[in-house]
Amino acid sequence: MKKFHDVKPRVIKRKNSLDDKPIAHDGSIKEEHGFWHGTPKRKKKVVKDYSRIIKFFVYSLVFISFVLILVGRAYTVSAELEVNAYKAKEHLQDSLQYLHENNYNKAISEAQSAKAYLIDTKINIQSWGQDSSYLKMISTKSKYVEIEKMIDATNVLLNSSETLDDIINTYSETFSSANVVSKEQINLSLNLDKLEKSLTSVKKELNILHGALGVMGSEGIIFSADEANGLQKTIKNVETSLTSVESNILPVVKWFSGYESEKRIMIIFQNNSEIRGSGGFIGSYAIAHFVNNVLKNIDFQTNIYKLDKEAQGKIDITAPEEYALLAGGKLYLRDSNYAIDGPESFEAVRKIYQMESGQAVDGVIAIDTTPIIKLLEIVGPIFLDEYKMEVRSDNFLKDIQYEVERDYFLRDGGKEQNEPKKILADMMPIFINKTFSALKDGEKKQAIVDTISRSVLEKHILLNSSDAQTQEKINVLNYGANVRPNGDYDYLYSHSTNIGGGKSSLNINEKVTDNIFIEDFGKVKHSLNIIRDHNGTGEWPDHDNINLLRYLLPADAEIIDFDAVSGDFYPHMNKKYNKKNLYKEEIEAQKKKISFWINTSPGNSSSVVIGHYSSKGLVESGGKIYYYLLIQKQPGTPNYEYNLDITTSDKFKIKNLGTKESLSIKLSLNSDKLVKVELEER
Template sequence: MKRFYDVVPKKKSAKRAQPQDVQGENFFWGKETEIAQEKSPSFFESKRFKTAFHRSALVLILLVSLLAFSYAKAVLAQNEIEKLNSNVKDELEAILNSVERGDLKGAIVSSEQLKWSVSEIKLKLQSLGQDSGYFSLIAPSDSKFANIERMYDAVNLTMEAMAEIQNISGNSLSLETEGNKDYLFDGSRVADTLNLNLEKAGSKLEKASKLLSSIKPEAIGQKLEDIENARNSLEKMRSNLEELRNFSKTGLGWLFEKSSERKILIIFQNNAELRGGSGGSLGSFGVAKISDGKITDIDFGKNIYKLDHEFEVKENIKPPEDLSWVVSDSSWTLKDSGWAVDGLEAMKKIEWFYEKESGEEVDGVFIVDTTAVVNLMDITGSIELKVYDKVITKENFRSEIEQEVHKDYFTSANNLVENEPKKIISEMMPIFLNKLMGSLGDRDKIFNLISILQRNMAEKEILIYMENDDFQRYLSRKNLSGEVDQNKSSYIYINNSNIDGLKSSLSIDESIKIKSEITSDGIVINKLNLRREHKGINLWPDGTNRNLVRMLLPNGANITNFEMVSGDFEQYRDDGYKDEKPYWITEEAGRSELRFWMTTEPGEISEVNIEYTADVLQSNGDEVLLPLIFQKQPGANADKVEYELTFPENWTPTNIANFDSQSRTIKFSFILDKDKRFLIKFSKPHL
């Protein structure tokens, strides 16, 4: 059989027609070629074919190599981007969680980290250049990239919102005191700036939320639940900012209203001597004067004791019955006016007494205890008092002030006549407050200051009351006035008052253990153990802690047992027990109140076991609810709390993951550094 290339073509004088390209040149070789009449090499053996084949093979190899390289590059970039995506998700969650906790500084730090991760992702995508098209080999869905783009647009908008919040600091909060001695702080400008920046931040968060709602989770490998949680967090963050913006317009707008005058009473109290709902023994005070939206002066006047003495000469106010046997004075005055367990009521009474004794009306009360002052000295640093030859630091603040007020001051005969032992506080506080205000123009300090203020307000080292209704509603809603919670719940609030117990309150470690049992008929039986350990030494200004306990319980609580384990429970100043019992029951602030003395010596432990029943369960459709509320006393150390609940057979907790189904118990513990609220849900038993 003849092979294709053995066939000899017939001789022709004419040229053989060749396939032409669009330019009239040979399709294979590029030029016209005359076929030789004699026997010639086959098409596949020709030199030109071999050259063309080599060229084509080389091009094909290059194309395949380029494709493989681009594919590998795309896969590598995708892996790196996925890692960064994970970082972005974690950092975005950290921002939202920080904002939800009120940790603005933490949110800003997470925002800076988020910016870096997003920038890295952009660089990775840009580095691919034309190769980004090869992502279609990995994820061919066109919608994936549209959804990724929406996600990063939402992230960028969130970062821009955080930047707007960050911009509130700096120039907007600068005091601008250089060359201007007419005022200390321009509150009106701060309120306006706060309102503007919060409005911008809220608008960006609203857009980010809408973008998240348009994302298809399956297109970017996310769960619908995760996207919804992120969107809900953004909405909550936006809602909080909107609430803060409304506060800046109404609350701060009222306080720093232009063409108006305001006066705020500032009380400095010593929580080493706990007392009532205000949180401590009232000491020095000042009055902040606000004119035309600016703080123009903070006047630190007489000490409270001197003001009280001048008032008692003119008028005698009989103390309420529950206070008359606690204080030795026959007249009720400003120093004991914060006695009510409810912080708001205590501050209203403080304001009333101040106005009565001074003849000066004020528009609100701002209470700061020594713990808050010490914490804020992280911002101010040390304070030099040249007249006293002292440098006050956060480490020696309490000891130096106590030494001067109670001992050193009275070594001078002139001071005995003057009788202003707390003058050192009045002279220190203007320097302290000026340093605090000066930090508002320092970006490095502003968020530390905000964080410290937020923590101390949440932990009730700072309390605020304002006469403006809108302002006060906001403060009450944010739990910034120390009010007693009125919601039906399994409730506990222990209020301690140090009566002639020197400065021993901060030396006490208090712990609470509660074992509760829900009976089949829906009554909750509680066994409470209260333990107070005196960690101090019997050295002035510390000493025996003579303490009156006022324990607020659920309405209608029935005391079934009161067992004194250790310590002194006899009432102070009178031998024996009041009404021949170590405790007595009354009502205060809308709650049942159990009162008893519990005196503890340095190095000793006082302990009591109390049993009581309460009707606190609530029904919600097919569920039974047990709300738990633990409130912290203003100014007090944080209690250690252990809680154990036993529930009936056939009851199943529906919102608690960790419980013992065999013993039917739920256990948890926490530090009561601020008010804590819990809700335990049970499926309703089928009878």
């Protein structure tokens, strides 16, 4: 029989918010020890194993770190690739531009810089494994493949530039070792053969580069389509230039150098501080003798006046009306380059030289003072021991002129010998030798090449040939100062002739503003405002600028206004001549010519306004309407300023002009300019 204290009350087990402890029948909290249970039993301690969890955590951490490092490195390499690729692209673009400008040294330097960036990027990528596919975590496009294409393109460009530079170096080595003073022969034949082969090679290389850029542009990874198209256009321009060298320049060089037959070439030195038809007053000249691509010698003459004087009474060529006061109305060699058209001027030079000297010449090379001064800046001064004179770029014009016109005749025997221009004959061989020697210096070589190229472009060096086919090539190149055909284009040509105005021409700054009003097809109105500022001091050899200005316009141009605003308009700046007719109209070189005197004293300005209608200029092409204006630059002149202000009638509007009513164009006339403006019909 159970005793009282053996009877245990029934325990109801249910969950309670009080720590889920069991509750007794009477509602009190049942303790797990004490009165009911006595001393509690000691629980067995359980030890858990966390090592597997720790290992999993460590491995995960290592994996995540590796992924983060890889992705971070991918971003870093991708960023480096991006920066280097775009730097390489800029150098590649600059290299092509320098190639287009015939600056092969800089083209090579820029191509080498581009290649260095690309190779550096390639090595950086390869250091993380030849397979660069991890870069796809950043981009699905493979810039690594594009880098390879750019390296190939850069190598092609580098090869082309180096080939062309090698041509320049070959010519430089030939001329740098020559001695004009000792009359050594200069052989050009090997250079010409090498040039022909090299041009063919370069054109093939550029064609490959053109295709590669097209592919890269279509992919749009580094080069956009527009960028690639722009570079392809530059390549086409370079190819066009090289084709011109092949088809025009090379045949001209061969002809002048006596490739097929012996040639006697007259080199005339024109003083453009006294501007004339072909670029300047003919002060002195030389005769170069070429046989089979070999320059045999250059004979520098000393006195053009002496030759003219000996010819008096032997030849009878009537001078143009404007030269009537000179030499008794007869035309001699020193004034023979009068015509506006270069070939016509030089034909007269060759013809009169033969009549005066009894010897024929096959062609003419004309050089004015501008390239001589520029070359003196590059090669440095020349010391002429006989004259105790250092000739520099800053004193060449004045000091040489002083010796020719004053100092020479003050020396013993000067008047008897009458060879005042002997100083030029003495100086030129030394100057040419020093220029040739400077070709050994890389920087000077490029500066000399640039100066000569620019002088040809800006019409300070001109060529003329007695051979019609060769002359046609010279005209195509625009190397002979020919009056260019304008076809359907509008046309302007301002042409000055200094007659009795001393050495004042380079002190004149001419500004032309042309207000153009496009009324309709076949009807374009011009209002030409011509201002001539004389910036000289009047100190010898400066003088009043006595100038005959001849303007060429389209052949059917109609003069509607002539307003002599300011200045002196008397012929020869002499009031004894009647100025009743301020201007006259004639046809010259198949153009309408309006000629008039406009004379300006030192420190003063002269201006005139000419109004005319032109039927030329508007051209329909491919469903579009364009206005074209061809402006020609006179040989020997500085880079005069032209300002065009173009407006239209209600029939037209200028495309992409927005709300503006007129289009203003400012030009520095350093060469012939073709202006093209697209129009729309309203």
